[in-house]
Every structure is written in structure tokens, then in C-alpha cells.
Amino acid sequence: MDLRRVDENFAVAPQVQPQDMQALADAGFVAVMCNRPDGEEPGQPDAATMRAAAQEAGLAFHHVPVSGGAFPPDALEQFASVRREAGGPMLAYCRSGTRCITMETLANPQGLTVDERLERAAAAGYDLAGLAPHLTD
Numbered sequence: 458m459d460l461r462r463v464d465e466n467f468a469v470a471p472q473v474q475p476q477d478m479q480a481l482a483d484a485g486f487v488a489v490m491c492n493r494p495d496g497e498e499p500g501q502p503d504a505a506t507m508r509a510a511a512q513e514a515g516l517a518f519h520h521v522p523v524s525g526g527a528f529p530p531d532a533l534e535q536f537a538s539v540r541r542e543a544g545g546p547m548l549a550y551c552r553s554g555t556r557c558i559t560m561e562t563l564a565n566p567q568g569l570t571v572d573e574r575l576e577r578a579a580a581a582g583y584d585l586a587g588l589a590p591h592l593t594d
Contacts, residue, residue, distance in 0.1 A: 460484075461554060461581040467540065469557040469581060470550045475502055475510035482514040487545035490536070492556045494522040517543070523556060533564040540566035558583045562592070570594045 458477050462468045472493070473481070481489060489511050495503045504520040511518035519539045523532050540547065540561070549557035562574045562585050569577070571592040578585040 459554070460548065461558075461583075463558065463561065463577050463581050466543070466546050467561065468546070468548045469554040469561070469583075470548060471553050472501065473507075473548070473550050475506055478507075478510040478514035478516055481548055482516050485546050486516060486548050488517040488519065488539070488543045488547040490519040490521060490539055490547060490549040490557070492521055492523055492536075492549055492551040492560060494524050497524065497552065521560075523560065528560060528563055533560060536560045537564040537566040540564070554581075555583055559585060559588065562588060565592075 458470055458473055458480070460468045460470050473489075478489070489507070491504055491507055493501065495501075504522075508518040508520070521532055521535050521539065523529070549561070551557050558578050558581060562578055565574060571589060571594055574592065575585055575589060
């Protein structure tokens with residue numbers, strides 16, 4: 458797994474597999490969020506399969522899918538709510554991790570400044586400088 462820590466309670470990753478869930482629980486994660494719609498690409502495990510594997514490992518599972526580069530306000534609100542209520546370390550995954558870190562940056566569940574959000578994304582390996590004009594403190 459290619460986990461990229463954003464802070465002590467949040468990490469993003471490209472697609473994880475059902476068999477990764479126990480390792481995530483063993484690493485201290487308490488929740489997993491999928492930001493991919495089902496059927497986005499061939500061979501992708503669907504949300505129901507991932508939810509079952511997560512729950513078997515003792516993890517909460519959340520599905521907040523977005524696609525096409527669109528980040529609707531309701532999806533961002535749901536993302537922020539899940540992040541705030543996770544109760545411990547959470548992993549969000551999508552195809553590459555970019556969608557998840559973008560949602561984190563746009564939703565701003567921790568009330569960080571624009572610079573802080575962009576710096577955290579960059580430290581995790583994602584250049585989101587192009588979002589700066591769309592962000593406010």
C-alpha cells in the first residue's frame with residue numbers, strides 16, 4: 458500500500474484492496490473512506506466488498522464518491538463531517554489519492570489556512586497549488 462500521511466489522523470492512498478483492511482486496522486486506523494464511484498474502472502473492488510472487509514477488520518467504512526473532477530458541496534460537507542467524527546486515524550482512498558487530498562483541501566475539516574492546506578498536500582506528494590484561487594481561509 459502506498460499510504461501518504463497528511464497528519465497524525467489522516468492519510469490518503471491510491472486504491473486499496475479488501476485484503477489490506479486488517480493491515481490498516483493493525484496500523485491504528487479506525488476508519489476508511491472511499492471516494493470512488495463503483496465501476497469507475499475494470500477490476501476495482503466495489504464499495505460493498507470494501508465495506509465488508511473493513512467491518513471484518515473492525516474499521517468503520519464510509520463511501521463518499523465523486524467523479525469527473527467535480528466536488529459538489531454536499532459531498533464536501535459529508536467528507537468534512539466524516540473526518541471530524543472519525544474518532545481516530547482515517548484513510549481515504551481513490552484511484553490515485555489525488556481526489557481524496559483535493560477533498561480534504563476543499564472541505565477543510567480542521568479549519569486550516571490556505572497555505573497550511575496546500576503545504577500539507579505538498580508534503581504528502583500532491584501539488585494542489587492550482588486550487589489556491591478557489592480556497593479561502
